[in-house]
Amino acid sequence: MENIGKVIETKDNFAKLEVRRASACGEKCSSCKGGCSTTGIYVNVENTLDAKPGDFVKIETETKSIMKVAFIVYLFPLFMLILGIFSSFFIYKQFNIRFSSEVFSFLVGLLFMGISYIIIRIIDFIYQSKGKLQYKIIKIDIS
Numbered sequence: 001m002e003n004i005g006k007v008i009e010t011k012d013n014f015a016k017l018e019v020r021r022a023s024a025c026g027e028k029c030s031s032c033k034g035g036c037s038t039t040g041i042y043v044n045v046e047n048t049l050d051a052k053p054g055d056f057v058k059i060e061t062e063t064k065s066i067m068k069v070a071f072i073v074y075l076f077p078l079f080m081l082i083l084g085i086f087s088s089f090f091i092y093k094q095f096n097i098r099f100s101s102e103v104f105s106f107l108v109g110l111l112f113m114g115i116s117y118i119i120i121r122i123i124d125f126i127y128q129s130k131g132k133l134q135y136k137i138i139k140i141d142i143s
Contacts, residue, residue, distance in 0.1 A: 001063045002138075005043070007055045015047040015137070017059065045135045058139040065133050072123060077116040084112025 005017035018040040043059075051057050088108035092101050127133050 002060045059135045080116035081113040084109035
């Protein structure tokens with residue numbers, strides 16, 4: 001997956017880039033009345049091509065890694081919510097809880113969803129420490 005970023009600063013052998021987020025709206029901001037603003041994300045990249053602050057660079061990463069991260073961030077919490085709701089029915093019947101089953105299922109689902117965000121945070125830490133989601137500068141001064 002390729003993207004374009006602007007070098008904000010360089011330090012040692014790394015460059016801090018601002019990369020515009022890809023938008024689903026089509027990026028026709030002048031004709032849009034939605035009022036959204038395009039924000040960027042910041043990434044640190046090994047500066048192998050000696051890019052300077054202000055340069056625009058083309059960066060790439062493995063599409064497989066991006067798809068894995070997207071699955072973890074978007075689908076894992078939904079999966080845990082559903083798992084929590086269905087497991088709550090078993091817990092409800094097993095322990096004969098005297099509480100509204102719908103409310104109990106909702107609360108257990110939210111608990112499982114909350115646990116999923118803790119797990120995602122741990123996975124994020126592991127990905128960052130092992131460098132599994134690395135961007136590479138492949139070209140400088142894109143026009």
